[in-house]
Amino acid sequence: MVFNSLSFLFFFIAVFALYWSVPKKFQWCVLLASGYLFYGICSAEYLLLILLITAVSYLSALYLEKNRNNAKASRRCLAFTCLFILAFLFFFKYFNFLSESVCRILQVFSVEADPFLIRVLLPVGLSFYTFTVIGYVVDVFKGKTPAEHHFGKYAAFISFFPTLLSGPIERADNLLAQIRQEHSFHYGQAVLGSREILFGLFKKMVIADTLAIYVNMVFGSVRSYSGFTLMLAILFYTIQIYCDFSGYSDIAIGVSRLLGIQLRPNFRQPYFAASIKDFWGRWHISLSTWFRDYVYIPLGGNRVSPLRHKLNLMTTFLVSGLWHGASWNFILWGGIHGGAQVLESLLPKAKTKAASFFRWILTMLVVSFAWVFFRANTLSDAFYVFSHLLTGIGDPTGYIVQGYRILGLSNVDLLVICGNCMILFLLDFCCFRWNGMEQISNLPVFLRWGIYLLLLLLIIFFTPLISSSQFLYFQF
Amino acid sequence: MKLYFKKLFLLLLLTAMLLCMAAVFDFTVVGNQYSHFYTASLMDKVDRLCSITEPKIILVGNSNVSFGMDSALLEDAMGMPVVNLGLQGGLGNAFHEEIAKLNIQPGDIVVVSHIDYADDDKLNDPELAWITVEKNPRLLQILRPKDWLPMLRAYPNYAFNCFVRWQRGWNTIPAGTLYIREGVNTYGDFVMRTGQETSTYQFRAGELTVPQVGDACMTRMNKLNKYICDKGARMVVSYSPIADGEFTPDREAYHAFAAELESRLDCPVISDIDDYFFPYNCFFDTKYHLNEVGARLRTEQLIRDLQNWLNP
Numbered sequence: 001m002v003f004n005s006l007s008f009l010f011f012f013i014a015v016f017a018l019y020w021s022v023p024k025k026f027q028w029c030v031l032l033a034s035g036y037l038f039y040g041i042c043s044a045e046y047l048l049l050i051l052l053i054t055a056v057s058y059l060s061a062l063y064l065e066k067n068r069n070n071a072k073a074s075r076r077c078l079a080f081t082c083l084f085i086l087a088f089l090f091f092f093k094y095f096n097f098l099s100e101s102v103c104r105i106l107q108v109f110s111v112e113a114d115p116f117l118i119r120v121l122l123p124v125g126l127s128f129y130t131f132t133v134i135g136y137v138v139d140v141f142k143g144k145t146p147a148e149h150h151f152g153k154y155a156a157f158i159s160f161f162p163t164l165l166s167g168p169i170e171r172a173d174n175l176l177a178q179i180r181q182e183h184s185f186h187y188g189q190a191v192l193g194s195r196e197i198l199f200g201l202f203k204k205m206v207i208a209d210t211l212a213i214y215v216n217m218v219f220g221s222v223r224s225y226s227g228f229t230l231m232l233a234i235l236f237y238t239i240q241i242y243c244d245f246s247g248y249s250d251i252a253i254g255v256s257r258l259l260g261i262q263l264r265p266n267f268r269q270p271y272f273a274a275s276i277k278d279f280w281g282r283w284h285i286s287l288s289t290w291f292r293d294y295v296y297i298p299l300g301g302n303r304v305s306p307l308r309h310k311l312n313l314m315t316t317f318l319v320s321g322l323w324h325g326a327s328w329n330f331i332l333w334g335g336i337h338g339g340a341q342v343l344e345s346l347l348p349k350a351k352t353k354a355a356s357f358f359r360w361i362l363t364m365l366v367v368s369f370a371w372v373f374f375r376a377n378t379l380s381d382a383f384y385v386f387s388h389l390l391t392g393i394g395d396p397t398g399y400i401v402q403g404y405r406i407l408g409l410s411n412v413d414l415l416v417i418c419g420n421c422m423i424l425f426l427l428d429f430c431c432f433r434w435n436g437m438e439q440i441s442n443l444p445v446f447l448r449w450g451i452y453l454l455l456l457l458l459i460i461f462f463t464p465l466i467s468s469s470q471f472l473y474f475q476f
Numbered sequence: 477m478k479l480y481f482k483k484l485f486l487l488l489l490l491t492a493m494l495l496c497m498a499a500v501f502d503f504t505v506v507g508n509q510y511s512h513f514y515t516a517s518l519m520d521k522v523d524r525l526c527s528i529t530e531p532k533i534i535l536v537g538n539s540n541v542s543f544g545m546d547s548a549l550l551e552d553a554m555g556m557p558v559v560n561l562g563l564q565g566g567l568g569n570a571f572h573e574e575i576a577k578l579n580i581q582p583g584d585i586v587v588v589s590h591i592d593y594a595d596d597d598k599l600n601d602p603e604l605a606w607i608t609v610e611k612n613p614r615l616l617q618i619l620r621p622k623d624w625l626p627m628l629r630a631y632p633n634y635a636f637n638c639f640v641r642w643q644r645g646w647n648t649i650p651a652g653t654l655y656i657r658e659g660v661n662t663y664g665d666f667v668m669r670t671g672q673e674t675s676t677y678q679f680r681a682g683e684l685t686v687p688q689v690g691d692a693c694m695t696r697m698n699k700l701n702k703y704i705c706d707k708g709a710r711m712v713v714s715y716s717p718i719a720d721g722e723f724t725p726d727r728e729a730y731h732a733f734a735a736e737l738e739s740r741l742d743c744p745v746i747s748d749i750d751d752y753f754f755p756y757n758c759f760f761d762t763k764y765h766l767n768e769v770g771a772r773l774r775t776e777q778l779i780r781d782l783q784n785w786l787n788p
Contacts, residue, residue, distance in 0.1 A: 020477065187477075190477075449490075452487055456491045461632040461636050462632075462633075462636070
């Protein structure tokens with residue numbers, strides 16, 4: 001059940017009605033029931049798994065709180081819990097990758113071995129809720145957050161349906177704290193939430209799903225294309241993945257606001273980032289801060305020797321790449337971002353506007369080209385893209401015109417795509433300047449309603465009929 | 477909460493009003509913008525279907541029927557007027573069957589030839605359905621109540637494209653394609669242009685697959701058979717052409733398909749599947765479209781099948 005489906009609309013209307021009609025002290029019950037129902041609809045076969053992980057982490061947190069003075073026992077408990085949870089992630093997500101990689105390495109030494117593969121589907125949202133759980137247990141261990149004694153409220157926190165499948169990866173000090181509270185309907189929050197949902201739907205349904213048609217066409221059989229077509233596919237994917245995932249996050253945040261719960265922002269106009277470091281402060285913020293707090297800082301962060309600091313950065317990004325998917329493509333993608341940050345740390349700070357602009361161009365090039373590894377089906381496909389980007393550039397006009405004609409893009413299609421991207425740019429630019437979309441409330445009513453109507457009509461008129469509808473980050 | 481819902485309702489109402497205004501503009505000012513497309517031949521096919529009052533032969537199916545029949549030959553041989561309703565696979569089997577329902581008279585023979593019998597009883601491509609029926613009230617009747625939701629969903633895309641075509645004056649005979657309304661003769665057969673009669677389709681490995689039989693399709697076709705019988709007409713099934721060559725799957729699989737189809741249909745299957753294998757050089761521009769030679773061979777076979785069925 002994806003956010004941009006009719007079934008989700010009906011589901012949410014029911015949850016919304018129930019949530020605001022039950023006595024406030026039972027609101028968490030509605031969240032818990034809706035979370036499990038939502039997960040059951042998406043992936044019924046793994047309901048027990050989420051329940052098991054919830055139960056184990058709940059008990060561990062209680063144990064950790066109780067034995068705070070016993071450092072040895074606490075550490076053992078923490079290690080056991082983290083390993084127990086990560087074992088599921090490893091089994092479902094990485095076992096086959098490891099098995100295949102070992103066999104490939106053995107083949108290098110002329111040892112023939114067939115990989116032992118497990119044929120199971122990756123439980124939906126596993127990567128996200130396991131990180132939420134680990135974050136909670138570590139926070140309890142560190143004493144940053146108290147352990148939740150109410151199992152129902154804790155289970156409602158883990159299974160909170162807006163964030164369950166694709167994040168944002170929430171922390172206990174924010175989400176669990178709010179689940180404990182009783183909520184009253186707040187008009188301003190509801191308007192803000194609705195606005196976020198509208199923007200999210202526009203990004204996902206109008207832009208991401210339209211671009212997905214062309215991106216899937218090219219990356220589905222990458223060797224049939226060359227030159228500017230590949231360049232366009234990279235550009236389109238760069239926009240698609242942003243609109244797809246930030247659109248999802250916007251909807252999740254908006255839906256939560258309608259239930260009186262405020263989630264932390266997950267995207268802050270990442271393509272306006274002035275550096276790779278800045279990019280990671282704006283892209284999938286909940287994940288990057290998770291890696292910062294639970295991987296990078298425990299490794300020593302930047303309070304170590306310069307060499308060790310750079311090693312920590314690389315390690316964090318390689319692990320982050322691996323988190324996105326069990327494939328060398330993702331590891332390489334993480335490595336590129338890590339390497340770029342290491343190189344960036346060696347450069348002097350941009351002092352002039354021209355230098356900042358140049359740095360922004362460089363950042364965008366690194367980010368866009370790194371996406372090729374993220375999207376390509378295999379490493380060799382990714383390398384094919386890079387080696388054929390400039391094919392036919394000898395005739396620049398033909399290079400560009402043929403490039404987009406091959407995709408079957410008419411001038412009208414191109415105009416529609418450019419127009420919608422321009423609207424996205426304007427919206428993002430305003431949010432960038434205003435540091436959020438709250439300022440939209442201060443616009444004159446005609447302008448504000450004009451924006452809402454425009455976005456609604458664009459969603460109705462320009463959502464492709466053959467849409468991919470599934471959100472890209474569901475696969476992770 | 478009241479204020480929130482009041483404003484939300486107002487916003488949705490405004491959107492609905494704007495959409496209604498756009499739809500009125502589209503229906504009254506923009507009008508039909510695909511009237512030279514191949515699919516617009518449906519209008520002519522329906523005109524012919526509804527104008528014949530005597531018993532007739534109605535050919536139902538997708539483009540395998542439109543691109544694979546010589547209706548004049550069939551008409552001469554059977555002594556009954558023929559209407560070829562074959563159109564486009566993207567519309568789905570159900571759509572094609574519904575066209576025939578517009579005028580079934582006692583004594584009619586409805587010959588159904590789908591390329592596959594495992595459809596999900598849905599419109600395959602609702603936007604194509606809009607392009608096909610456009611704003612013609614008579615053609616809109618073809619749609620079943622269950623088709624209206626996907627049609628409604630597809631309408632904005634269709635309307636926008638209509639607007640662009642209207643604004644640019646693009647509703648003319650499309651250049652560089654055979655797929656135009658004018659390429660279809662009075663019977664509803666697609667007529668090849670000069671130079672294209674002998675074109676041969678290049679088949680590729682893995683392209684040809686054995687048709688399947690599905691529950692939804694069988695249930696619907698048996699209902700159609702009952703409807704036709706209640707009207708005093710008869711429904712029969714004949715096979716669509718199958719390309720016979722190096723990439724064609726084993727005959728056994730086709731025989732199994734034919735046996736299953738015959739056992740699950742209430743109406744007779746008048747053809748032997750082995751008679752509907754045609755060499756690759758009988759195909760024109762897709763694996764379903766016969767060229768002139770292929771169309772004649774298939775029609776001759778259908779004539780034999782119909783005669784054998786009528787005079788056992």
